[in-house]
Amino acid sequence: MTSTTIFEGGADADAYRVLDANGVLLEGASAPLSSEQLLEAFRWMLLSRTLDERAVSLQRQGRIGTYSAVYGQEASVVGSALALDPSRDWIFPQYRELPALLRHGMPLSTLILYYVGNPLGARPPDGVRLAPIQISLAAQLPHAVGLALGLKMQGDDGVVMTFCGDGASSEGDFHEALNLAGVVKAPVIFVLQNNGYAISTPRSKQSAAPSFAARAAGYGLPGVVVDGNDLLAVYEVARDAVQRARAGEGATLIESQTYRLYPHNTADDQSRYVSPEELEVRRGEDPIPRVRNHLEGLGVLDAAGEAAMQRSIDEEISTAIADAEAHAPANVTQVFEHVYANPWSRVTRQRDEFVRDAEGL
Amino acid sequence: MPVLTMVEAIRQALEQEMERDERVMILGEDVGRLGGVFRATDGLQRRFGEARVLDTPLAEAVIAGASVGLAMSGMVPVPEMQFLGFTHQAFHQIADQIARYRFRSQGRFSMQITIRAPFGGGVRTPEMHSDALEAQFIQSPGLKVVMPASAYDAKGLLLEAIRDPDPVLFCEPLRGYRLVKDEVPEGDYTVPFGKAKIVREGSDVTLVAWSAAVQLCLRTAERAAEEGISCRVLDLRTLVPLDVEALAQCAEDTGRVVVVHEAPYTGGFGAEVIATIQEEAFYSLEAPVARVAAPDTPYPIAGVEEWYIPNEERVLKALRRTVGTTGA
Numbered sequence A: 001m002t003s004t005t006i007f008e009g010g011a012d013a014d015a016y017r018v019l020d021a022n023g024v025l026l027e028g029a030s031a032p033l034s035s036e037q038l039l040e041a042f043r044w045m046l047l048s049r050t051l052d053e054r055a056v057s058l059q060r061q062g063r064i065g066t067y068s069a070v071y072g073q074e075a076s077v078v079g080s081a082l083a084l085d086p087s088r089d090w091i092f093p094q095y096r097e098l099p100a101l102l103r104h105g106m107p108l109s110t111l112i113l114y115y116v117g118n119p120l121g122a123r124p125p126d127g128v129r130l131a132p133i134q135i136s137l138a139a140q141l142p143h144a145v146g147l148a149l150g151l152k153m154q155g156d157d158g159v160v161m162t163f164c165g166d167g168a169s170s171e172g173d174f175h176e177a178l179n180l181a182g183v184v185k186a187p188v189i190f191v192l193q194n195n196g197y198a199i200s201t202p203r204s205k206q207s208a209a210p211s212f213a214a215r216a217a218g219y220g221l222p223g224v225v226v227d228g229n230d231l232l233a234v235y236e237v238a239r240d241a242v243q244r245a246r247a248g249e250g251a252t253l254i255e256s257q258t259y260r261l262y263p264h265n266t267a268d269d270q271s272r273y274v275s276p277e278e279l280e281v282r283r284g285e286d287p288i289p290r291v292r293n294h295l296e297g298l299g300v301l302d303a304a305g306e307a308a309m310q311r312s313i314d315e316e317i318s319t320a321i322a323d324a325e326a327h328a329p330a331n332v333t334q335v336f337e338h339v340y341a342n343p344w345s346r347v348t349r350q351r352d353e354f355v356r357d358a359e360g361l
Numbered sequence B: 001m002p003v004l005t006m007v008e009a010i011r012q013a014l015e016q017e018m019e020r021d022e023r024v025m026i027l028g029e030d031v032g033r034l035g036g037v038f039r040a041t042d043g044l045q046r047r048f049g050e051a052r053v054l055d056t057p058l059a060e061a062v063i064a065g066a067s068v069g070l071a072m073s074g075m076v077p078v079p080e081m082q083f084l085g086f087t088h089q090a091f092h093q094i095a096d097q098i099a100r101y102r103f104r105s106q107g108r109f110s111m112q113i114t115i116r117a118p119f120g121g122g123v124r125t126p127e128m129h130s131d132a133l134e135a136q137f138i139q140s141p142g143l144k145v146v147m148p149a150s151a152y153d154a155k156g157l158l159l160e161a162i163r164d165p166d167p168v169l170f171c172e173p174l175r176g177y178r179l180v181k182d183e184v185p186e187g188d189y190t191v192p193f194g195k196a197k198i199v200r201e202g203s204d205v206t207l208v209a210w211s212a213a214v215q216l217c218l219r220t221a222e223r224a225a226e227e228g229i230s231c232r233v234l235d236l237r238t239l240v241p242l243d244v245e246a247l248a249q250c251a252e253d254t255g256r257v258v259v260v261h262e263a264p265y266t267g268g269f270g271a272e273v274i275a276t277i278q279e280e281a282f283y284s285l286e287a288p289v290a291r292v293a294a295p296d297t298p299y300p301i302a303g304v305e306e307w308y309i310p311n312e313e314r315v316l317k318a319l320r321r322t323v324g325t326t327g328a
């Protein structure tokens, strides 16, 4: 159940945790990440947040299309992705996991190109083990199971991590995918980010189950509930799930309990369904200060260090935006490219006609 | 008479029908508290309660499938598919269950269900939100397919749909939701199915369209008039049932026809329009019936969509060719 009866989202009292609310290691807990890894993770989180802020402003200026921010879910996304080896493992995203995509090898400028509306932005570079962003909710889950099964059949030791939301987990595809994954022992990790809402639909109306992770039992899989705003805890459960998958022990369902601090996307008005009180409480559980406090406690980050990190992030993002915007504008032939390996005659004729018309304008 | 946008007209029809008939209920994703992502159901949950305006879990197949049982129980469900593109998740429930339940039960059960679904391009939605899938549902006998182009028709056709004993797929043009505004009577009225409407008179050629393409044809007809081409515009309003007589009459009256739709070219409903015209009015035709449609490619992402959807230039070009004024 949710940690309070009044508010949606947030982590259950018994969710797995490593850090307390202030970023201090819980008694008896040990950090699963080195200081160096922690700094890397923190940088991804900060980059993600900065990107969200920049993207929302670009959207307001009409420079990019609809954008769904990660805001509030940085620990959940970064913690799980860090458990993967980008040279071996695959990611099948939904659409709210940008830092995972970046860390896995998707160039930031390509991602921005996608939001600018250029079809080329949808293509993960060759060699990057990443499926395109998925808009059709839960459709990626069966794909992930299939890929995992294919890897296993071919003796490849890669594993597959796929993300979905609490809302997406109501789709038939979710249940069919988990069921198959259980039966074939696919090396796949399902990261269900329970951020309290599917657009306006609260978690309490999405499922009557005590937790989403509880469903795993029905498919013969282990299910884990983790505090999704605890970077170390998320990393640890993801790492364990990756190890199990790689060892041939099959799939895991991770329910990462977090909170979407921003509206669903740039077209949404969350004040219609989220109370200011709830938002206030959940802002207090922001994962970024929690990691910051932890790093400061370890003595590996101070204000000056973070400012320098922030400067390099700002620069990186500005460069990527500039690169994306300097990219040749989309053109009419892109409507026709990559539909068929060998387009049939009518499509070719349509393309020629559209190109002639566009030139004539 | 009050002027309403199309989405306001839809909302008004829903509210009045829920008021009039307490069996009518709405179910879907974000329809309640939020009032729908386009506000088509705004305020209805507050007025009629959470049971009659039900926020469902996120699963189109169960929204459609549960509507079958609700209808059998005596309720009159008006499920909303957040986008027509996501009816595919429910395609089996809609096309094979809802559409043919009367047939499957040999008349024992009626499916008085109206599935509302917005669709259509030009508003920079993410992938799969804009697809014009109407032709995919035409091949589901038992199901009616309704595609209003004006606020007046949206209200009248929606009231007709909800009262129809047969299931209806009611497709609402995203681009028209707020852009299309016209006079809508406050009271109760219905617009009958299967009656196309001439929305502009003209003598040289008939433009046949439905939904958002009607507005496109009206704009293009203005421009064509400047070139001396007189266009009639026929709004089909409903694809199933199809107004075969109106199509034949227009072909006879103008001798030339151009059909315009947002869906891909091959196998689009335009093909059915053309086949019908050549069956019914072949000897009245003075030129081949032309089609203006999207190309045979998937609906693309925002940066290139304006090339993809039919525009005035492409309709004009087809008109010129059809009336033979290009001199080619």
Ligand SMILES: Cc1ncc(C[n+]2csc(CCOP(=O)(O)OP(=O)(O)O)c2C)c(N)n1
Pocket: A096, A135, A136, A137, A164, A165, A166, A167, A168, A169, A195, A197, A198, A199, A260, A264, B029, B058, B082, B086, B089
């Ligand atoms: C199959 C399908 N149905 C509906 C939608 C419209 N839609 C887009 S996002 C969304 C909510 C998703 O919620 P959740 O899975 O919890 O992910 P979150 O956005 O909260 O990260 C909906 C209903 C869609 N994209 N795909």
